[in-house]
Amino acid sequence: MPSETKLSLFDACGMAIGGMVGGGIFAVLGEAVMTSGNAAFISLGLGGVLALITGIVYSKLTIQFDESGGEFVFIEHIAGARFAGTISWFLLLGYVFTISLYAYTFGAYAGRLFGLGSGPNALLGSIVIMVIVGLNLSGVKKSGISEDILVYTKIIILIGLIGVGFINVSPDKVYPIVNMGIGSTVKAGALVFVAYEGFQLLTYDYNTIENHKKNLPRAVVISITTVIAIYILIAFVLTGSLSPDVISHHKETVLAMLAEPVLGQFGILVVLVAAVFSTASAILATTFAIARLAKRIAADGQLPHQLTSLQRAGLPVYFTFLVATLAIIVQFFGNLEQITTFSSLVFLFVFSIVNFMGYKHAIYEGWKSSLPVAGAVGCFSAMGVLLYETYASNKETVFIVGGIAIVLLVCREAYIWGHSKYI
Structure with a gap:
């Protein structure tokens, strides 16, 4: 690959930040606040620590195997192709739910932007999925420069929201901090973990990163710590400046309300537009990511080859249509909590496996070997807390998640x- 087509460190950071912030904070912030109250910023910080540990392990494993492909490659090399295939099926479904989450959020923000209310949310979300799939299959290519501009523009908008929010933070709204209990704080951290999904996009594009062995770990650490800081500050100023009634009433589009006290309707409009573009670009990026992963899995016989045999514009046509169809079905029949819960559970599960693989493969020696152990135990424990707390408050969601699994x-x-003869 010519050097000019390589991703610089700046580009790689933009890709990872875009993969996380793209739809994450717009989609799950309301759920975080409704679950943990004033401690939402702590919840997002807890999720961020797990993501950072996992990201470091991802980087180390990718460099050691020196191959694009992410978790499928790690697990295949360490535990075998069949186990890797099974875990990857869960990951693919997790991506389906993530696309559905972004589409659901797109519908909520777009519906409000165009004054349509919440009625057509699912319809708008379905339309954006179909449009993006059509654009992908028609061969429309993303521009690295335009992608960087979009990502860093979103960061500027979010930083601006943080500044605006701090103007209205009042102590009587901030305290008490852990006002809904420690269990709810941990549950929220696990529930919104999907907001940190996205950094692993770098491992799928590992070979396209300039000086990848040096820049991959740098990009992972820079991007995740940046996103942690943004998420924590956004959550803090949100709960410190808006009343619980406002947050509850605008749960699905709560980020738009942060700008309203200072900038009025103009501020709301800016955030609504940013959210629409962010969630749409997140669907685009996730669609590409899941397509790359599917082709890699199918190449090793762990996915029906019929799904990836016909390709157009570099994407497997039948698989892409299947993903779009499932994502549309999920957002029509699932609510925001159910979609978020399943997505986060899948990524916590997969990340706990990847961390364990890092420990099993002895990527670190001495005291450093505790890092992947901490990641594995942390992700698995968060998954357990999320299941327990969700079962206590909404048994139906747990039954649905269990049934799907x-x-x-x-x-x-x-x-x-x-296919036992072939795999």
Whole structure:
């Protein structure tokens, strides 16, 4: 690959930050605040620490195997192709739910932007999925420069919101901090963990990063710490400047309300536009990521080759349509809590496996070996807390999540049984 087509450190940071901030904070902030109250900034910080540990482990494993492909490659090399295939099926479904989450959020912000209310949210979300899939398959290419501009413009807008929010922060809204209990604080951190999904996009594009062995770990640490800081500050000024009633009433588009006290309707409009573009670009980036992962899995016989055999503009046509269809179904029949819960559970599960693989592969020696252990235990524990707390408050969500997981496992086992001669 010519050097001019390589991703610089700046580009790589933009890709990772865009993958996280793209739809994450717009999609899950309301859920975080509704779950943990004033401690939402602590919840996002807890999730960020787990993401940072996991990101460091991802970087180390990627460099050691010196191959693009992310978690599928790690697990395949360490634990075998079948186990890697099973974990990757869960990851693919997690991406489907993530696309659905971004589409759901797009519908909420777009509906408010165009004065349509919340009624057509799912319809608007479905439309944006179909439009983006159509653009992808038609061969429309992303520009690295325009992508950088979009990402860093979003960062500037979010930093501006933080500044505006601090003007209206009042102590009587900030305290008490842990006003909904420690359990709820931890649950919220696990619930919104999907907001940190995205840094692993760098491992899929590892070979396209300039001086990748040096710049990959740099980009991962810079991007995740930047996003942690933005998320914590946004959550703090939100709960410190808006009343619980306002937050509850505008839960799905609460970020837009942060600018209203100082900038009025203009501020709301800016955030609404930014959210629409952010969630749409997040769908675009996730669609590309899931397509790359699917092709890699299918190449090793761990996914039906029929799904990836026909390609257009570098994307597997049938697989892309399947993902779009499932994402549309999910956002029509699932609510925001259910979609967020399943997405976060999947990524916590996969990241706990990746961290354990890092420990098993002995990527660190001595006291440093505790890093992947801490990541594995932390992600797995967060998953347990999320399941327990969700079961205590909404058993139906846990049953739905469990049912989906069982169906996926049955389908995976049926595939393995039918292709046992080849895999």
